[in-house]
């Protein structure tokens with residue numbers, strides 16, 4: 001037998017796969033409960049889409065009327081960022097789509113997140129890709145990772161899938177689904193990029209002179225009093241330029257530097273983010289679109305005359321891929337009715353926001369009632385693998401409901417819940433489905449979750 005075929009074995013109580021927003025908060029929550037927790041991440045840094053795909057800013061911690069419905073570890077992260085000058089906190093969204101958005105500095109975020117993981121006693125393993133699982137009956141015994149040390153089996157009692165793509169679920173044979181009903185098409189991928197040297201005073205001035213060229217909810221009359229945080233529009237410029245990208249507007253957000261913006265305009269449709277060949281095409285197409293859009297902005301958009309590209313995301317942003325089939329699938333009707341559930345473990349005030357899988361636009365649906373909907377614990381529990389929980393982008397929802405639960409603050413909130421539930425499952429020696437919900441909710445409230 002060759003050296004490489006001997007897998008090293010490491011024992012833990014909880015193994016969490018994927019160090020994005022959901023995995024970070026899941027690991028902190030589990031670690032704080034005192035169970036042996038390992039967080040595995042394929043890249044050399046944490047943050048998931050926030051760092052690897054430059055997703056920015058975080059939206060949203062609040063309802064439309066300004067009630068904060070996501071707190072807990074997510075808010076602690078924002079507080080720690082603010083202490084280190086890495087975020088101004090929650091600001092009004094000048095796109096007008098939501099009440100607040102939360103800018104942050106991605107480099108400070110990575111350090112804050114790893115500090116918090118260390119303080120919670122979490123063992124973090126970077127540069128480690130999960131590519132297999134060991135099963136007994138319908139229970140995961142171990143996940144297999146490959147890294148520079150070779151192959152390792154991470155054994156644990158409970159596993160949390162925060163890979164975004166539900167990789168652990170898929171590898172374990174847990175039921176998963178992908179995309180919308182019927183054609184399985186997912187929301188488009190987007191290659192994000194930053195530009196510096198933008199004259200934001202000029203952008204603001206243009207918006208005040210031409211409000212009709214911007215999203216109808218843009219608070220143009222307030223722009224003199226609040227910082228410009230986001231811009232959605234320049235419809236006429238976009239239409240006239242005829243850039244070969246299938247969308248209908250320019251969308252960007254300001255910061256973290258004063259003359260800097262993060263541009264969310266590229267759109268790669270019809271490709272499957274769980275297929276390596278499709279992903280390869282998406283990365284290449286995304287980068288081509290970045291150059292075309294940057295040239296358009298410099299040439300045609302007021303305020304961008306002296307701007308230049310300062311960063312392109314290391315990987316294309318993936319809005320949607322696989323998700324688990326859980327004991328409940330959150331649906332569009334639940335979201336827009338602002339439905340409440342007895343087994344609530346997180347809330348969100350972000351509307352449904354579907355970037356069309358095949359068309360140009362974005363389909364939005366807003367939340368009625370008090371402006372927030374509940375996410376039930378059952379959405380986090382695999383329906384057929386007994387010791388598997390999911391959090392973040394790959395929880396159990398419909399295609400439409402995913403278009404709100406996938407937002408970063410919501411992923412942080414479901415992450416905290418999944419990590420807490422995984423730890424309780426170990427401590428109470430009960431599989432996740434049998435963890436008493438009132439006990440889980442009590443622990444979440446102790447850690448300041450807004451449920």
Ligand SMILES: Cc1cc2nc3c(=O)[nH]c(=O)nc-3n(C[C@H](O)[C@H](O)[C@H](O)COP(=O)(O)OP(=O)(O)OC[C@H]3O[C@@H](n4cnc5c(N)ncnc54)[C@H](O)[C@@H]3O)c2cc1C
Pocket residue numbers: 017018019020021022023040041042043046047048049050052053055056057058059060128129130131162163164165167189190191264316317318319391392393394406407408409411
């Ligand atoms: C284009 C785009 C725009 C967006 N805009 C916004 C926005 O403006 N505001 C906002 O709040 N949210 C936005 N989002 C949503 C948000 O960024 C993501 O949905 C969120 O990051 C999902 O968090 P997650 O932790 O579930 O997964 P991810 O962030 O995808 O993290 C998953 C982690 O798992 C790791 N991983 C994956 N597979 C494996 C494996 N097999 N082994 C080991 N590690 C693995 C990955 O490297 C990654 O670090 C946007 C997303 C996209 C793509």
